[in-house]
Amino acid sequence: MSDSLLRVEDLRTVFRSSSGDIAAVDGVTLEVPRGKTLGIVGESGCGKSMLSLSIMRLVPNPGRISQGRVMLEDRDLAALSPAEMRAVRGGDIAMIFQEPMTSLNPVHSVGDQLMEAMRAHDAKASAAELKNRAVEALRRVRIPSPERRFAEFPHQLSGGMRQRVMIAMALACSPRLLIADEPTTALDVTVQAQILDLLRELQKETGMSVILITHDLGVVAEMADEVAVMYAGRVVERGTAKDIFEDPQHPYTIGLLGSIPRIEEDRERLLSIDGSVPPPFAFPKGCRFNPRCPFVIPACKEADPPLRELGPGHRAACIRAPVELALDIAA
């Protein structure tokens, strides 16, 4: 009996192109524990958003899932019919996005949009009942005077309020899994703190699992129980938040941790990672991080290393880990 709600197994999402299939997500395996938060970290172009769209079966054309399974308990989402999948979206799994303004319709009131989402999953409810539920949903995300906000339009709300509305909408049908794709990136830091606080409280109330996709390691440290670090379409390191922050193994994870400016210390220079993330059609042979990795040896350019276990539940895809030993040998 596994304690995970969602299990992604060897998932591959490809885009057809004139020069063959290009994989944006390439052989990703991960689990989302029940009632916990999985943080997926990576820079733009690492495939983290495409992974979440693959889970929701919302990969834009001409992309498709070419391999692997997405197991929500014992159902493979990748094999469901479009109609069955529609019931899963919003019902079992809901999603919130980075930019709340572009996800809300500017010509409909907040309340109408909330009711529309609810009606899609419950055709029988009366308008009055839906309205009550919508107001209740707004109250649940701590929106002050929800009756008044119900009739307002998205442009009348601040960025933080809009994200609250999106969360209310996502939670309207009590999903078991919430996918939050950079939910606070567009917000100011004080508002971000409010939204993260809210997400944490709602998770406690409902017991839902959360996939939190972000590039911000601070947000991951604040929210995630488990962390998967992605690079160039692959998971390069997995473990608990403690593993990743206190015992980082993959050179990319180490480089990321070194790149973030920290309030509590005063370094003259930040450790940065040389170069930039390659586009999916130009992934290098062997380990995909090898052109940017300071620990690279010829073997790294030969074969793509699989994830290997370095501690209980802690895996990294690097043949050089732990790197401080690699350094001694080279010296």
Place this chain on the structure above:
Amino acid sequence: MKEGPLLEAVSVAKHYPVKKGIIVSRQVGAVRAVDGVSFTLHRGETLALVGESGCGKSTTARVVMRLIEPTGGDIIFKGQNVTNVAGAKLRALRRHLQIVFQDPYASLNPRLTVADTIAEPMAVHGIGDAASRKARVQELLRLTGLRAFHADRYPHEFSGGQRQRIGIARALAVEPEVMVLDEPVSALDVSIQAQVVNLLGDLQQRLGLSYLFIAHDLAVVKHVADRVAVMYLGRIVEVAGKRELFSNPRHPYTRALLAAIPRPDPSRRGAVTPLGGDLPSPLNIPPGCRFHTRCPVAQAVCREQDPPLREIAPGHTAACHFAEDLPRFDAEADGGIAPVAQRRLAAYAAARERRALAAVPAP
């Protein structure tokens, strides 16, 4: 004798009128985007202007560059009042004040090659001839960590970090003394952000530049600034040296900003305390202290009297009635990197260094 400030803003204000009526329009109010901001910027120094969106930090920077006309106040550059200079004099001033914008995707002309982009400011200011400009472009590319062959390429061929380097090269082309950096790294990925932050530091050291660094991210500011000015609703609420501001902030808003930053350290989870409420509209600034509607320590006096920015220690000013009475607060305290992670970071830095040395071509 100590040199005076290079650039000075004295009670600078920018109010945008709000009008009503289509045929007979009359002013019904004003958006007080910047409402009496004073600061000084010395040679070779980095002053950071921080605050949330809508606090007026970008408007302030544009006003002191004379890109927007101020409603009130004075701008003094090298001891000269330049608030009202125009024509050729204004163009001459612009040569000394250059700006790097936030979005490297929007601030480069897609139809100009990198060489043309970088050379354009020199042409505008009549510096050099075609040949010397070409040589200067090459020099600037090297200086900003780009390659010689990049000169003939177009912006779409570059990544965000490289585009930001092009923007920096363009700003440097006319040898400015002051660079306004308007959120130069907030659109970039973390690893790239670190590259650009390091580059800006190197350039400042080599060229003796002064930076006015606009940012919302206090962690980045911690790494680039010498002094920090915190803005809220069109006003500066606190100014202090970097160390002082982070280890002993004296304005409740500064504290709220510092406390809201999520730390990359799971053992400190839950330490973040969110500030309640939203930023009030600059159309409707609260009476008294503008922060009182969200302030956790507000008293009756805060609703009535607007506290002036006053010196509470040498080089440390704050606009709060109770600046001295606030309890201790130190954003630098505890946390930090776990020992194993620390060792890995050191190994990474060492390996990188070794690799960089190995990559230097033999003469």
